[in-house]
Amino acid sequence: xxxxxxxxxxxxxxxxxxxxxxxxxxxxxxxIPLAGFALSxxxxxxxxxxxxxxxxxxxxxxxxxxxxxxxQTLFVGAYGEYGITxxxxxxxxAGQFRVDANFLMxxxxxxxxxxxxxxxxxxxxxxxxxxxxxxxxxxxxxYLNLFMFSMLLLVLAGNYLLVxxxxxxxxxSSYLLIxxxxxxxxxxLANKKAFITNRVGDVGFALGIMALWTxxxxxxxxxxxxxxxxxxxxxxxxxxxxxxxxxLLFMGAxxxxxxxxxxxxxxxxxxxxxxxxxxxxxxxxxxxxxxxVARSSPVFAQSAGALLLIACLGAFTAILAASIAxxxxxxxxxxxxxxxxxxxxxxxxxGVGAWIPAIFHLVTHGxxxxxxFLGSGSVIHAVHEEQDMxxxxxxxxxxxxxxxxxLIGTIAIAGIPPLAGFFSKDEILGETFKFGVYEQAFYVxxxxxxxVAGMTAFYxxxxxxxxxxxxxxxDPHVEPKIHESPWTMTLPLILLAIPSIGIGLALGWPLGDxxxxxxxxxxxxxxxxxxxxxxxxxQLFGIDGILIVIAVSVATLGIxxxxxxxxxxxxxxxxxxxxxxTQRIPFGPALYRASFNRWYxxxxxxxxxxxxxxxxxxxxxxxxxxxxxxxxxxxxxxxQGAGDRIRRIQTGKVQNYALGIAIGLIVISIVLLFVVxx
Amino acid sequence: xxxxxxxxxxxxxxxxxxxxxxxxxxxxxIAMLMSIELxxxxxxxxxxxxxxxxxxxxxxxxxxxxFVMAVAAAEATVGLAIVIAIYRNRRTPLVDExxxxxx
Numbered sequence: 001x002x003x004x005x006x007x008x009x010x011x012x013x014x015x016x017x018x019x020x021x022x023x024x025x026x027x028x029x030x031x032i033p034l035a036g037f038a039l040s041x042x043x044x045x046x047x048x049x050x051x052x053x054x055x056x057x058x059x060x061x062x063x064x065x066x067x068x069x070x071x072q073t074l075f076v077g078a079y080g081e082y083g084i085t086x087x088x089x090x091x092x093x094a095g096q097f098r099v100d101a102n103f104l105m106x107x108x109x110x111x112x113x114x115x116x117x118x119x120x121x122x123x124x125x126x127x128x129x130x131x132x133x134x135x136x137x138x139x140x141x142x143y144l145n146l147f148m149f150s151m152l153l154l155v156l157a158g159n160y161l162l163v164x165x166x167x168x169x170x171x172x173s174s175y176l177l178i179x180x181x182x183x184x185x186x187x188x189l190a191n192k193k194a195f196i197t198n199r200v201g202d203v204g205f206a207l208g209i210m211a212l213w214t215x216x217x218x219x220x221x222x223x224x225x226x227x228x229x230x231x232x233x234x235x236x237x238x239x240x241x242x243x244x245x246x247x248l249l250f251m252g253a254x255x256x257x258x259x260x261x262x263x264x265x266x267x268x269x270x271x272x273x274x275x276x277x278x279x280x281x282x283x284x285x286x287x288x289x290x291x292x293v294a295r296s297s298p299v300f301a302q303s304a305g306a307l308l309l310i311a312c313l314g315a316f317t318a319i320l321a322a323s324i325a326x327x328x329x330x331x332x333x334x335x336x337x338x339x340x341x342x343x344x345x346x347x348x349x350x351g352v353g354a355w356i357p358a359i360f361h362l363v364t365h366g367x368x369x370x371x372x373f374l375g376s377g378s379v380i381h382a383v384h385e386e387q388d389m390x391x392x393x394x395x396x397x398x399x400x401x402x403x404x405x406x407l408i409g410t411i412a413i414a415g416i417p418p419l420a421g422f423f424s425k426d427e428i429l430g431e432t433f434k435f436g437v438y439e440q441a442f443y444v445x446x447x448x449x450x451x452v453a454g455m456t457a458f459y460x461x462x463x464x465x466x467x468x469x470x471x472x473x474x475d476p477h478v479e480p481k482i483h484e485s486p487w488t489m490t491l492p493l494i495l496l497a498i499p500s501i502g503i504g505l506a507l508g509w510p511l512g513d514x515x516x517x518x519x520x521x522x523x524x525x526x527x528x529x530x531x532x533x534x535x536x537x538x539q540l541f542g543i544d545g546i547l548i549v550i551a552v553s554v555a556t557l558g559i560x561x562x563x564x565x566x567x568x569x570x571x572x573x574x575x576x577x578x579x580x581x582t583q584r585i586p587f588g589p590a591l592y593r594a595s596f597n598r599w600y601x602x603x604x605x606x607x608x609x610x611x612x613x614x615x616x617x618x619x620x621x622x623x624x625x626x627x628x629x630x631x632x633x634x635x636x637x638x639x640q641g642a643g644d645r646i647r648r649i650q651t652g653k654v655q656n657y658a659l660g661i662a663i664g665l666i667v668i669s670i671v672l673l674f675v676v677x678x
Numbered sequence: 679x680x681x682x683x684x685x686x687x688x689x690x691x692x693x694x695x696x697x698x699x700x701x702x703x704x705x706x707x708i709a710m711l712m713s714i715e716l717x718x719x720x721x722x723x724x725x726x727x728x729x730x731x732x733x734x735x736x737x738x739x740x741x742x743x744x745f746v747m748a749v750a751a752a753e754a755t756v757g758l759a760i761v762i763a764i765y766r767n768r769r770t771p772l773v774d775e776x777x778x779x780x781x
Binding site for chain 2: 652
């Protein structure tokens with residue numbers, strides 16, 4: 001405990017120790033979902049058709065506590081500018097290597113808590129309706145609670161190793177929930193794919209933590225963030241080593257936040273139930289990578305090279321995923337690629353040093369993407385588990401609440417003011433543009449960001465048009481049975497639509513002096529100073545105004561084109577086929593095929609890792625059987641053969657033994673008489 | 679009564695050799711026990727002979743011989759009891775049939 005006081009004093013500023021009430025509340029915040037998980041597992045089967053009676057109240061209680069803590073942190077400022085820390089217990093006391101179960105509750109954590117607990121709670125409520133027909137829903141709610149515990153641990157943890165443990169726990173819950181319908185082969189394959197792809201990133205993360213330990217000698221956030229700048233200034237940490245540490249940590253973020261080339265798992269993760277897609281694979285867990293990089297901002301700020309790579313990878317993922325989303329037919333896959341693309345935006349922002357816009361986009365994206373996913377779940381529910389958008393259409397009048405809320409989500413993500421997405425996306429684009437001032441060649445990042453903004457608006461309206469507008473293409477047998485979802489499902493939609501409309505304005509206005517900036521400024525101040533990119537003041541009637549106009553017109557253009565092609569209201573889209581449309585664009589059909597087949601990344605992975613990797617594994621297996629097993633079995637054979645020979649002297653006849661004793665006695669006597677006595 | 683220790687020791691060695699041969703060569707468990715008795719008595723003879731020719735030992739040699747007799751009697755009792763017990767099970771006194779401990 002006194003540990004932190006010293007660290008804080010050392011830095012000049014730093015987190016204070018938590019008072020007992022705050023300690024209790026933070027502990028409860030994690031303990032309640034964990035208890036909910038344990039109880040749901042133990043009692044689950046006995047709860048019959050209402051297994052949510054434990055899980056849902058537990059999360060509502062968690063939400064209330066979280067909101068109180070958020071209020072205390074962000075609005076009252078009870079925990080100071082730099083947050084509070086406390087140590088629950090000594091986790092790993094192993095000589096010099098000492099890691100505590102300690103927690104850090106600062107403004108960044110509070111902002112993450114808003115997203116995680118609010119969406120988590122609404123998804124829990126939604127799941128009551130969505131999963132009502134599932135026979136083993138107690139398992140579902142138990143896993144959801146486990147996920148909530150893991151995610152809260154992730155955002156509250158005060159050192160890298162604890163974050164890593166939570167990192168693996170969210171990975172586990174994600175694995176369990178993607179494969180919830182494990183009897184479906186595609187789901188069983190998808191959860192394995194997610195788990196294995198994440199392992200690749202986690203290797204980097206683990207190595208990064210080890211590198212931090214060997215270079216800095218501690219894993220506590222507060223200490224690392226004060227020691228790293230000192231060591232860099234003292235010349236102990238060279239730029240190469242620093243970039244190495246950053247990139248290793250970023251590898252973990254790449255896995256969890258599905259950035260190229262580890263992006264392949266996220267679209268397949270849509271095999272899980274839709275509430276899971278909304279909570280884990282859109283609003284919370286996939287943001288963990290963004291959170292990690294943002295949390296480690298003082299570390300990443302020391303390596304401009306690593307940041308530049310992050311920005312480029314983010315921009316590339318954004319445009320790659322958006323291009324795939326243009327042609328997908330599965331409603332959830334469009335949203336999955338959209339999530340990838342938006343996560344790319346966030347990494348682009350982190351890479352150009354726009355820490356606050358990145359977290360801002362994380363918050364707004366969490367709300368409207370959660371809304372869109374839950375809405376898509378409601379659509380799928382309405383048309384009887386159909387996910388192909390070619391078999392939807394004209395649903396707007398039949399499921400009004402779903403349509404309206406999804407429309408709000410679409411406008412929000414497209415970036416039309418004054419909805420949420422506009423504010424965060426515009427800030428990212430603005431900062432990227434200003435980054436071009438420092439690195440001339442990287443105006444291209446801004447251009448990519450703009451193109452992606454247009455593409456986002458286009459594919460989202462394509463989704464709306466194909467699903468809700470024009471003529472119905474629904475199966476005639478299902479058509480009369482289309483119905484709006486129960487209130488447990490529509491209520492979360494409405495409750496998510498409110499922040500999707502208003503949170504951008506609430507947190508992002510006035511531009512350049514916004515609430516979220518005030519909240520997060522203390523967290524990222526150090527990193528901003530290190531990078532030395534003091535931002536010019538926002539000029540609403542200057543460059544920023546022009547950027548806003550460009551961004552909004554690009555988004556509007558995207559929507560207008562998509563509306564013309566795929567319909568709006570009762571009006572149907574153009575009856576042109578994909579073939580005739582693409583043939584008018586140079587390389588159109590080839591590009592369409594490439595996009596539809598996800599740029600062949602899955603095939604490439606199949607070739608590289610399944611086929612080629614299979615050959616390597618096969619030859620390794622032959623080597624193993626012939627040489628390794630040969631040596632081991634050979635040793636055993638020799639021992640056995642020798643034993644078999646020697647065994648013969650063990651006759652079991654007492655007289656043979658007596659003869660042996662007699663001969664031995666005679667030999668000893670002779671030796672004593674003739675050798676020793678001489 | 680001979681005046682030479684060698685004569686006693688040669689007799690004892692002869693008896694011990696006969697006993698050893700009997701123990702190793704006889705198949706009958708009773709005969710083997712008898713051979714053991716022979717060996718023990720050979721040793722006893724050697725002890726008593728040593729005691730006779732070493733005045734400083736006094737009565738100690740005879741005492742040791744008495745102890746050996748007592749132990750031999752006890753050993754013979756236990757040995758016979760075991761032989762009888764095995765005989766009841768196996769219906770044979772021949773030791774080379776008692777080979778079930780081999781493996």
